[in-house]
Amino acid sequence: xxxxxxxxxxxxxxxxxxxxxxxxxxxxxxxxxxxxxxxxxxxxxxxxxxxxxxxxxxxxxxxxxxxxxxxxxxxxxxxxxxxxxxxxxxxxxxxxxxxxxxxxxxxxxxxxxxxxxxxxxxxxxxxxxxxxxxxxxxxxxxxxxxxxxxxxxxxxxxxxxxxxxxxxxxxxxxxxxxxxxxxxxxxxxxxxxxxxxxxxxxxxxxxxxxxxxxxxxxxxxxxxxxxxxxxxxxxxxxxxxxxxxxxxxxxxxxxxxxxxxxxxxxxxxxxxxxxxxxxxxxxxxxxxxxxxxxxxxxxxxxxxx
Amino acid sequence: xxxxxxxxxxxxxxxxxxxxxxxxxxxxxxxxxxxxxxxxxxxxxxxxxxxxxxxxxxxxxxxxxxxxxxxxxxxxxxxxxxxxxxxxxxxxxxxxxxxxxxxxxxxxxxxxxxxxxxxxxxxxxxxxxxxxxxxxxxxxxxxxxxxxxxxxxxxxxxxxxxxxxxxxxxxxxxxxxxxxxxxxxxxxxxxxxxxxxxxxxxxxxxxxxxxxxxxxxxxxxxxxxxxxxxxxxxxxxxxxxxxxxxxxxxxxxxxxxxxxxxxxxxxxxxxxxxxxxxxxxxxxxxxxxxxxxxxxxxxxxxxxxxxxxxxxxx
Numbered sequence: 197x198x199x200x201x202x203x204x205x206x207x208x209x210x211x212x213x214x215x216x217x218x219x220x221x222x223x224x225x226x227x228x229x230x231x232x233x234x235x236x237x238x239x240x241x242x243x244x245x246x247x248x249x250x251x252x253x254x255x256x257x258x259x260x261x262x263x264x265x266x267x268x269x270x271x272x273x274x275x276x277x278x279x280x281x282x283x284x285x286x287x288x289x290x291x292x293x294x295x296x297x298x299x300x301x302x303x304x305x306x307x308x309x310x311x312x313x314x315x316x317x318x319x320x321x322x323x324x325x326x327x328x329x330x331x332x333x334x335x336x337x338x339x340x341x342x343x344x345x346x347x348x349x350x351x352x353x354x355x356x357x358x359x360x361x362x363x364x365x366x367x368x369x370x371x372x373x374x375x376x377x378x379x380x381x382x383x384x385x386x387x388x389x390x391x392x393x394x395x396x397x398x399x400x401x402x403x404x405x406x407x408x409x410x411x412x413x414x415x416x417x418x419x420x421x422x423x424x425x426x427x428x429x430x431x432x433x434x435x436x437x438x439x440x441x442x443x444x445x446x447x448x449x450x451x452x453x454x455x456x457x458x459x460x461x462x463x464x465x466x467x468x469x470x471x472x473x474x475x476x477x478x479x480x481x482x483x484x485x486x487x488x489x490x491x492x493x494x495x496x497x498x499x500x501x
Numbered sequence: 502x503x504x505x506x507x508x509x510x511x512x513x514x515x516x517x518x519x520x521x522x523x524x525x526x527x528x529x530x531x532x533x534x535x536x537x538x539x540x541x542x543x544x545x546x547x548x549x550x551x552x553x554x555x556x557x558x559x560x561x562x563x564x565x566x567x568x569x570x571x572x573x574x575x576x577x578x579x580x581x582x583x584x585x586x587x588x589x590x591x592x593x594x595x596x597x598x599x600x601x602x603x604x605x606x607x608x609x610x611x612x613x614x615x616x617x618x619x620x621x622x623x624x625x626x627x628x629x630x631x632x633x634x635x636x637x638x639x640x641x642x643x644x645x646x647x648x649x650x651x652x653x654x655x656x657x658x659x660x661x662x663x664x665x666x667x668x669x670x671x672x673x674x675x676x677x678x679x680x681x682x683x684x685x686x687x688x689x690x691x692x693x694x695x696x697x698x699x700x701x702x703x704x705x706x707x708x709x710x711x712x713x714x715x716x717x718x719x720x721x722x723x724x725x726x727x728x729x730x731x732x733x734x735x736x737x738x739x740x741x742x743x744x745x746x747x748x749x750x751x752x753x754x755x756x757x758x759x760x761x762x763x764x765x766x767x768x769x770x771x772x773x774x775x776x777x778x779x780x781x782x783x784x785x786x787x788x789x790x791x792x793x794x795x796x797x798x799x800x801x802x803x804x805x806x807x808x809x810x811x812x813x814x815x
Contacts, residue, residue, distance in 0.1 A: 314619060314656070317656045318656075321656075321658045321659065321660070325658060325660055325662055326658050326697075327655070327656055327657055327658045327695060327697070329655065329656075329694070329695040330658065330695045330696060330697075332695075333691060333695060344651075344691075344695070345650075345654070348634075348651070348654035348655065348656070349632070349634065349654065350619075350622045350623075350626075350632055350633075350634070350654070351632055352626045352630060352631050352632045352635065353626075354626075354630055356630055385646075385647065389638045389646070389650065392634075393632060393634045393635040393638045393650065394635060395631075395632070395635070
């Protein structure tokens with residue numbers, strides 16, 4: 197007979213993000229057939245009782261388990277890949293998977309340096325025999341224009357901002373958001389031009405002017421506007437964006453996509469994570485096994501150059 | 502094929518000394534300048550500039566700028582620059598004009614290879630502290646702006662693969678747009694700024710096969726439309742750049758009063774690339790050798806430099 201504590205341990209081994217490999221080894225290798233039977237009977241999450249009375253594996257659980265076991269693999273692969281190939285693959289996957297994933301495209305296009313983004317575009321050519329812009333053609337939605345513009349940018353990275361221009365462009369955005377049809381924002385040519393061509397320094401100055409002039413932040417004014425808000429955050433306040441994404445990943449009811457963001461953000465941003473310290477504390481409790489070890493060690497070593 | 506005649510082995514130090522001698526004292530020995538610089542490729546010219554800086558603690562370009570003048574000076578200045586830097590300067594000049602020269606921006610973004618265009622963008626940032634696309638966006642508007650920004654931002658796939666299904670459907674889209682004269686600018690911009698050059702050629706060929714006439718012929722006529730004025734050179738440059746350059750040269754010489762800017766620009770930017778092929782096209786089209794036409798229309802040192810770059814044996 198399996199002890200209740202064993203049943204609980206089995207469930208727990210699969211109940212975080214990642215898998216508690218050690219715990220599984222110790223439970224399963226020490227269980228005989230009878231133990232295992234009662235493990236199956238006792239585990240409410242993984243097994244259901246079949247018409248014929250045996251403890252059958254729950255289909256949806258298998259899917260979840262697959263994801264859980266793959267997390268460590270994905271973290272390793274993502275970590276090993278050349279950053280250009282990594283970013284190219286992230287973008288390609290996001291395009292394929294659809295609108296819910298477009299924020300990844302925004303994330304890569306807006307949080308990498310200009311040369312890193314160029315590198316990703318080059319890698320994309322090698323890997324997929326098309327340019328990113330070409331593949332974005334497949335997107336029929338209104339996000340396409342913004343996404344094409346963002347991935348095509350080669351932003352100036354020097355200092356020197358024309359504050360007058362930043363202020364007047366803040367006004368252009370304000371009017372686009374507040375006076376125009378909010379639904380048409382993604383079609384607003386001037387807004388897209390500003391967001392896609394100006395340097396990050398300039399946009400951060402614009403962000404400041406916006407708050408000063410209108411009493412709310414540009415991000416606040418874009419609440420609910422999906423990738424437009426993501427764009428502004430990634431360009432102007434990336435730490436806010438990443439914090440938001442990480443917290444969504446460790447929430448109680450986080451879906452698989454949100455959880456996957458953990459790997460992506462921690463592996464790609466580890467230098468910034470150490471400096472900015474925006475990893476939620478919850479991560480310590482909710483991560484499991486080798487996956488946890490890997491991610492925590494990534495963060496810890498983040499400032500190794 | 503290039504028209505530039507440059508010896509394989511040169512001494513940058515000797516060249517720098519010759520140039521210094523040419524600029525020393527009263528007056529300038531323009532012939533010496535032409536005989537050196539007019540026979541050096543981009544790598545050699547760069548080495549000369551470095552050697553000159555090393556020997557005389559002076560920027561050769563600045564020196565030449567102060568010694569020379571007029572069309573000759575402009576031509577020498579453009580010639581001596583690194584190709585990417587040169588393109589950046591040309592683009593900036595085109596953008597900052599009161600009435601921007603859109604076709605120059607089109608020319609640079611569509612006739613350079615994808616890699617070359619990237620280097621131009623980098624050179625532009627280094628010089629002007631703005632990105633190329635930023636400045637283009639700030640100085641243009643409407644659909645013309647959309648097209649130009651898309652063209653300068655493009656990083657086209659450089660491969661040979663062609664998708665005939667796509668060529669077919671996009672030839673149709675382009676034809677719809679052209680035929681109705683009610684251009685669906687979004688689709689045109691998307692196709693022209695994202696597809697690889699090979700893919701676009703397949704599309705243009707398909708267009709010609711399906712409709713018996715080239716797309717450029719179908720675009721002729723209406724001159725009023727701003728967008729059209731930019732669209733035409735775009736398609737020409739993407740479809741057949743050498744033919745495009747021949748036309749620019751022909752127009753620059755034909756005009757009452759030569760368009761020196763255009764003449765200089767094409768000769769200087771293509772002398773190390775495909776000016777020879779353009780010359781052949783020119784002769785076929787005009788029954789007059791390009792050298793002859795240029796000689797007739799220009800004078801002095803400016804003429805001498807152009808002819809040298811066109812491959813005139815000394």
